[in-house]
Amino acid sequence: MKRKVSSYNCKESEVTDETLFINRRSIIKQLGILGSSPFITNSSIAKSQDQKTNNQPNVRQLLSYKRDVIGTDELTSENKAISHNNFYEFGSQKHQPAELSRDFKVKPWTLSVNEGDRSINLSYDDLLDMFDLEERIYRLRCVEAWSMVIPWIGFPLSKLIEKLNPSSEAKWVRFQTIYKPSQMPGQRNYFLGGGIDYPYVEGLRLDEAMHPLTILAVGLYGKTLPPQNGAPVRLVVPWKYGFKSIKSIVDINLVSKKPRTTWNLLASNEYGFYANVNPEVDHPRWSQAYERRITSGGIFNQKRIKTLPFNGYADEVAHLYKGMNLKKNY
Amino acid sequence: MNYKLKQSDIIFVKTCIHILLLYFLVNPFYLAIIDELGGDPVKAITHHTGMGALNLLLITLAISPFAAWSKIKKINKFRRLLGLYAFAYALSHVLCFLLFEVQFDILFFIEEVVLRPYISIGMVAFLIILSLALSSTNYARIKMGNLWQKLHNLIYLAAILVAIHFFWSVKLNVVEPIIYGTVLMILLIIRRRKLGGIRR
Numbered sequence: 001m002k003r004k005v006s007s008y009n010c011k012e013s014e015v016t017d018e019t020l021f022i023n024r025r026s027i028i029k030q031l032g033i034l035g036s037s038p039f040i041t042n043s044s045i046a047k048s049q050d051q052k053t054n055n056q057p058n059v060r061q062l063l064s065y066k067r068d069v070i071g072t073d074e075l076t077s078e079n080k081a082i083s084h085n086n087f088y089e090f091g092s093q094k095h096q097p098a099e100l101s102r103d104f105k106v107k108p109w110t111l112s113v114n115e116g117d118r119s120i121n122l123s124y125d126d127l128l129d130m131f132d133l134e135e136r137i138y139r140l141r142c143v144e145a146w147s148m149v150i151p152w153i154g155f156p157l158s159k160l161i162e163k164l165n166p167s168s169e170a171k172w173v174r175f176q177t178i179y180k181p182s183q184m185p186g187q188r189n190y191f192l193g194g195g196i197d198y199p200y201v202e203g204l205r206l207d208e209a210m211h212p213l214t215i216l217a218v219g220l221y222g223k224t225l226p227p228q229n230g231a232p233v234r235l236v237v238p239w240k241y242g243f244k245s246i247k248s249i250v251d252i253n254l255v256s257k258k259p260r261t262t263w264n265l266l267a268s269n270e271y272g273f274y275a276n277v278n279p280e281v282d283h284p285r286w287s288q289a290y291e292r293r294i295t296s297g298g299i300f301n302q303k304r305i306k307t308l309p310f311n312g313y314a315d316e317v318a319h320l321y322k323g324m325n326l327k328k329n330y
Numbered sequence: 331m332n333y334k335l336k337q338s339d340i341i342f343v344k345t346c347i348h349i350l351l352l353y354f355l356v357n358p359f360y361l362a363i364i365d366e367l368g369g370d371p372v373k374a375i376t377h378h379t380g381m382g383a384l385n386l387l388l389i390t391l392a393i394s395p396f397a398a399w400s401k402i403k404k405i406n407k408f409r410r411l412l413g414l415y416a417f418a419y420a421l422s423h424v425l426c427f428l429l430f431e432v433q434f435d436i437l438f439f440i441e442e443v444v445l446r447p448y449i450s451i452g453m454v455a456f457l458i459i460l461s462l463a464l465s466s467t468n469y470a471r472i473k474m475g476n477l478w479q480k481l482h483n484l485i486y487l488a489a490i491l492v493a494i495h496f497f498w499s500v501k502l503n504v505v506e507p508i509i510y511g512t513v514l515m516i517l518l519i520i521r522r523r524k525l526g527g528i529r530r
Binding site (some may be wrong): 017072079080082083084088092094095144146191194195196266282285289290292294296297298299300301304 | 351364366370373426430501503505
């Protein structure tokens, strides 16, 4: 159980330079090599220092972006948003991703956006530089009936897809999370990873992907994403349950057939392809009529609120599903 | 091994049980109140009390076989205490759901209990454990006569229901529920003669 050292009133990470703190394991490893090996050449020292400066993936970098208008929803505290995560690649319990993702490296990164053999590849720097970044304060509704309000930073997915200039064949978009068992303990350990058949795959209809509310996020709370929130790039579709917003994406394919998606394959009666937030369609095991909004505060400071159709974004997105039976296409 | 527990030993062990189990019940509530129990303190405290109840239920069921095996009969003296703590944890679990998860929306609470099979069987198990706790006094035992044993044999049904409730409640990770289910099965197999007797 983690507890704050209240008598000092500051966290370990605040005292230590964050880079040193986060890279402490690899630094200790390097010290070990340097300390024990008698065959050190200048170049090997230089190399290890080089790695140290180039390889600081988990330090959250400040971003410059256009601010969003502050709405009426109270923001979730940053601390909660980055410590309470569903990211089974780093363990299926909510506190695990923050703890088990420390060795995850986001540099170098390649995000490939493709249709057939046409593709655009984005490097880590491209993700941050290619488009103007903007803040989007969105409600995030988890299928487990809790929710948060998070200030994401990113760009509309449509801008990226437009760059590829999709053909008329492209009807669906398939997203895939990185497969890296060496850095993702949930992918190499069946019990930790919940028995999911990795890599994680999600999908959207093309018009959903092109909707202005749909973004690729590279940051939250003013800084780049930490690994547990899907660094370096993740999808955010605010009117759908959280599991649709796939994390740490390496592949975006424009395809002609509806892609098969991870949770839908695992339990199609519980997790539909569309997964639009809908208070009228219950999860088989629990109601979706209400949600507990996680902002900050203990058990006596909880906000239980009514869940809204399309998570409150009905005005913007309901037209996408006109004439569709939402009870069937949950 | 023929170890005899003295009265002072029993009092000592009982005191330890009280301190330990009260600490593990009260401390998480304290942490949940001051928001030091992770991102979602409601889920954490509900899960903690539920798991505590299940663990204590299994420990309670393990007492008499252990006493028989170790030939220290007086270990049975701890059974009622542990059973009552299982009830206390189960009560906290139900109250967490009622007070913090559905925030005293009684109608919604009843709806959930009726509509969701895994909650329904959990509630049946809780009502059994409640009735066992209420009838746990020596006075009730004497007053109820034969009926008392019949009622208290329902503990086995309650344990099975709780194990199913746990299995049903998880999203994907069925490993833990399966381990608990296996332990329960072993505890029931040990009692196969007695359980056969109940049916007849």
